[in-house]
Amino acid sequence: MYVHFIACIWFYIVNVKKEWIPPLDYIWGWERQGEFFDKGETYKYIVSFYTSCLFLFGNDLGARDD
Secondary structure, three states, X not given: OHHHHHHHHHHHHHHHHOOOOOHHHXXXXXXXXXXXXXXXXXXXXXXXXXXXXXXHHOOOOOOOOO
């Protein structure tokens, strides 16, 4: 239940500016910025769920700027 709530809150936060790149898309860099928000709702939920698992289990998400 916690993972679901954090996933929903995380999606709400990143949906405001629409500049977030999911952790698995770091390989492609900034040219893929914004593609996450063009995908379907199911994809967005699964990626947000994965990210909330990273938050809860303490994995590093990586910094994207100075």
